[in-house]
Amino acid sequence: MLDLDRVNAYLSRVEESETNTFPPVSGKLKVGVDLGTAYIVLVVLDEENNPVACEKRASGVLRDGVVVDYTGALRIVRELKEKLEARLGAELVNCAIAMPAGTESSARTHQYVAEGAGLEVTAVLDEPSAANAVYEIEDGVVVDIGGGTTGLAVLKGGRVVQTEDEPTGGTHLSLVLAGNYHIPVEEAEAIKQDYARHREILPVVRPVVEKMAAIVRRCVDKAGTDAIYLCGGTCCLTGIEGVFEKETGIRTFKPANPFLVTPTGIAMNC
Ligand code: ATP
Incomplete structure (x- = not known):
């Protein structure tokens, strides 16, 4: 744990x-x-x-x-x-x-x-x-959602048994926000990083987050994992862990600051 x-x-x-x-x-x-x-x-x-x-x-x-x-x-x-x-x-x-x-x-x-x-x-x-050097997880899946990619490592008995990566990350959330609000991407990026706006923007970016969760679910179905541990700057988004739990049916954890x-x-x- x-x-x-x-x-x-x-x-x-x-x-x-x-x-x-x-x-x-x-x-x-x-x-x-x-x-x-x-x-x-x-x-x-x-x-x-x-x-x-x-x-x-x-x-x-x-x-x-x-x-x-x-x-x-x-x-x-x-x-x-x-x-x-x-x-x-x-x-x-x-x-x-x-x-x-x-x-x-x-x-x-x-x-x-x-x-x-x-x-x-x-x-x-x-x-x-x-x-996982920080998390020290023995069993579960570590999911790193950065700016450009969503990567994961499945761990069993302290060993990495599978890794995957897909080119969907925080940049895609910013693009969706920019399109939705008809604003430049730079402005969307600033809104996305403003914790005070996270409640408002989560429903807008939810389909992209669901896609990220689907990537994880695909791998986890095969691996039979029962816990997801999030990290990466995109996981700063308030409520992202809830979307993951709902989409995958798997307990999802993240630290207060997933960025570092x-x-x-x-x-x-x-
Ligand atoms: P990759 O690993 O995909 O090459 P990266 O290492 O640059 O990218 P990170 O530094 O982990 O990725 O995360 C960067 C992403 O986190 C950016 O898309 C950024 O907008 C997003 N981000 C940073 N802070 C916040 C925040 N407070 N709320 C939402 N997203 C954030």
Whole structure:
């Protein structure tokens, strides 16, 4: 079972490390580089996985989890790394990276971006499996809904037995909102991220969320899983867990801040 109190307390410390730099308890620094469709996030942990520092930047250099602007991605990762190094007064050497399940063929590009920014890649993961380093689920399905993709990892007895990914994510919710309200996508994006508007927008984006849940149900039917654990920025949407429960008939859990789960889990694997 997911220990939500532990996960929430831990993630709020990671969130705090965006603005506060915490002194590392041990010397070696672990870095997670999350190259996302919507955001590029770098999380720094110490050797015992205590949060140290974190930086993020809106991305626009990937599509559906795949790098489409290599130079742009390289520039952002380099700048975030330099910012973190200035905050820490230390050089960052190693990192782990992750990509949506099923896009492992693009692992090389992700790796070149990290290496081009001066980091040695020590581990390459799929996103939902990386997220489970934070959740520590033995049995169930971890679902990571980002900007461009919905990925999942089915766990049995602590082992990942299946991974899937489909190119449906938060960007599609923004497109639906933009169409519905006849507004530019940027404005729709801002409305979507405003917690005060979530009650109003959930019925509008519900069909897309149902599609995401259907992706999970298809895999879960086969795997016979009885719990869903959500993460990824799109799961910040208030009420998304209820739609998943209704569509799949499976208990669904999410932490208070699902956004930083995957980048933190990536860092844990460094
Ligand atoms: P991918 O893994 O698909 O390549 P990513 O890693 O960039 O994408 P995340 O950073 O996990 O994805 O999530 C980004 C998505 O989360 C964006 O679509 C963004 O609009 C959405 N998001 C962020 N904050 C909120 C919020 N408060 N409410 C709803 N959606 C949010």
